[in-house]
Amino acid sequence: MVLVAGSYERFIWGFSLKTLKPTSSQNPSGADDGGDGDGDGGGCILKPLFSYPSHTSSIKCVAVSGPVAVSGGADDAVKIYDLSSCSEIGSLTDQGGAVTAVAFYTPPAISFPRNLVTGSDGGVVSIYDADPFVHLKSVRRVHRRGAGVGDLTVHPSGRLALTVGRGDSSLAMVNLVRGRRSFVCRLDREASVVRYSAGGGDLFFMAAEERISVHNSEDAREVAELVAEKKVLCVAPALNNVLITGGEGRDVTAWDITSGKVAYSIKEAHSARVKGLVVLGGGNSGEASGGPHLLASAATDGVIRVWDARVVSGEKPPPHLTEAKTKSRLTCLAGSSIKFEKWCFCSMFWVIHSDTLSLSLSTGDLQLEPEPISLSSWQ
Secondary structure (H helix, E strand, O other): OEEEEEEOOOEEEEEEEEEOOOOOOEOOOOOEOOOOOOOOOOOEEEEEEEEEEOOOOOEEEEEEEOOEEEEEEOOOOEEEEEOOOOEEEEEEOOOOOOEEEEEEEOOOOOOOOOEEEEEEOOOOEEEEEEOOEEEEEEEOOOOHHHOEEEEEEEOOOOOEEEEEEEOOOEEEEEEOOOOEEEEEEEOOOOOOEEEEOOOOOOEEEEEEOOEEEEEEOOOOOEEEEEEOOOOEEEEEEEOOOEEEEEEOOOOEEEEEOOOOEEEEEEOOOOOOOEEEEEEEOOOOOOOOOOOOOEEEEEEOOOEEEEEEHHHOOOOOOOOOOEEEEOOOOEEEEEEEOOOOOOOOOEEEEEEEEOOEEEEEEEEOOEEEOOOOEEHHHHO
16 A cells, blocks of 8 residues: 655655564554554554656645555646656646646556546646556646636546636536546535545535535535534545535544444544545445445644544544654645556656657666657658
């Protein structure tokens, strides 16, 4: 299991979640008897993989699928990472503005992503083939009046994506097969987060301030509304009609979508705003099912914590299984529970810059960068 976090200080952080064998000094929940959660003797530990300033400005979003991770920053660039070798293998530019959202499409039968979709402050949604990273289409002016893309989510079928606008309070649908916007509609409140439900994507969620609206994916009809105590900043869909939320309240809350009530809540999960949530084990489409029901959270205090949802009770906050202190202002969190083999040692990727196409071949410590090829010469 891998966790990747981005920070305001331009740093990208990678951790591997390792399960430890229980000892006599541990309680059955896997946490230390002392409950300090420093990861030295708990049921699992976050092992650092890498950390370095990958962007020239703050990191706004991250996504992970199998052995690949990407991050989007305020420097108008998307960075690509090979998690098996813990190295950066390329970048995607010409995003039309600061990158505010990134999402992979991974078919359920494979552990490697097929497509990458990005959204920017300039209102551009870019579609890429993920093997290799070839630019397929840019859909411009997705939202009205030049509004930027606040967030996006890809349907488990990989055929369409939903985006919420930043500044125009709108919801847009992008046809990923044809590479164009299907429709756009105005919302009562500006949403900051949009996500499809885990599994088949029969529902989608939009978070606007402290309210989370639940909609049917077929006709966009609102079927439920969840009201949190404070502003919701991040959500993580889980199986069995459960939605995990976090935000200004510093709590991590699990909602039963069917009843619209709180299933359980981890009070004071962090000492600052919760900015990222990841469900590990049977969470998102394409990920391994049947694994332990682990939940990871990241906050602006720089701490990443892992929880076991099976031991959460309403009486008192459960001890976290492990934590990692980055001493950074974390802005986003992504992860994957897929067990992957070491990726190809020789990784090839295409990087598109306006009207030129450049091929970069990375083999170990050797990097070959031929002269850019003009696309006009292919016509």
